[in-house]
Amino acid sequence: MPPVQLHSTEHRGEIKLCQKCGRTNTTEFPDNVSQPVQYGPRIRGFTVYLHDYHLSLIIAVVNYYLMLMGVK
Numbered sequence: 001m002p003p004v005q006l007h008s009t010e011h012r013g014e015i016k017l018c019q020k021c022g023r024t025n026t027t028e029f030p031d032n033v034s035q036p037v038q039y040g041p042r043i044r045g046f047t048v049y050l051h052d053y054h055l056s057l058i059i060a061v062v063n064y065y066l067m068l069m070g071v072k
Contacts, residue, residue, distance in 0.1 A: 006069065 013027030039047075050056045050064065 011029050011033055013029060015027075016025045017023075018025065047061055050061045051058060056064075
């Protein structure tokens with residue numbers, strides 16, 4: 001089995017207060033970023049597949065991902 005290759009994209013934003021005018025400036029994120037943590041369509045689809053089709057408990061799906069990614 002080939003090794004799993006993970007890909008992640010991190011978006012960082014700051015909130016700054018202008019000392020001159022008092023205006024708060026915030027970062028704009030891409031339109032598809034709406035939550036602090038998001039997963040791509042493939043991982044979401046596979047999770048639904050494992051949970052619904054195989055009737056796996058969510059904890060079993062989480063443990064599967066932990067084992068697959070080498071997290072102890």
